[in-house]
Every structure is written in structure tokens, then in C-alpha cells.
Amino acid sequence: MTKLKLGPIADDKPVKVTVELPAVLYRDLTAYAEALGRENNHAPTDPVRLIVPMLERFIQTDRAFAKARRTTPSATGGQA
Numbered sequence: 001m002t003k004l005k006l007g008p009i010a011d012d013k014p015v016k017v018t019v020e021l022p023a024v025l026y027r028d029l030t031a032y033a034e035a036l037g038r039e040n041n042h043a044p045t046d047p048v049r050l051i052v053p054m055l056e057r058f059i060q061t062d063r064a065f066a067k068a069r070r071t072t073p074s075a076t077g078g079q080a
Contacts, residue, residue: 004036006053009045019051 021029029047037044059065 004032004039005057006032006036006050008040008042009036009049009053014049017051 026047029050030044033047033050034044036042036050
């Protein structure tokens with residue numbers, strides 16, 4: 001089996017978010033959750049719990065965004 005890009009999903013305190021997904025994307029998330037569960041010898045994760053780690057991974061690996069973040073302070077989402 002190939003190594004999936006996501007590792008085990010951390011058991012953090014959930015934050016409720018409402019998002020509308022196309023049915024085909026939800027089916028893909030469900031299939032990914034099942035594959036991730038098999039790879040980690042766990043029951044399938046709720047597909048909704050994959051959204052945040054996938055977005056985090058996408059942002060971490062987007063070279064153009066990393067470059068923009070380094071050159072444009074506003075690309076970081078502002079100062080805290």
C-alpha cells in the first residue's frame with residue numbers, strides 16, 4: 001500500500017464549522033478516511049475530520065504561498 005499524505009488525526013477539541021461540499025468530494029473524503037483507517041489499523045475517521053489536516057497540509061506544501069508569505073506580510077493573515 002502507498003503511504004498517504006495524512007497521518008493519524010489528532011484527537012483535539014472540535015470546533016463546529018459548517019461547509020457545503022459537492023457529493024463527489026464527500027465520497028472521496030469518505031474513501032480517504034477508510035484508507036487512512038486501514039493504513040493506521042483504526043476504524044475509519046469521520047470524513048469531516050479530514051478537512052482541517054488536509055487544508056493544513058495543502059498550505060504547508062504550497063511553495064507559491066510560502067514565497068508570498070515570506071515577501072508579503074499581509075499573506076500571513078495579519079498580526080496577532
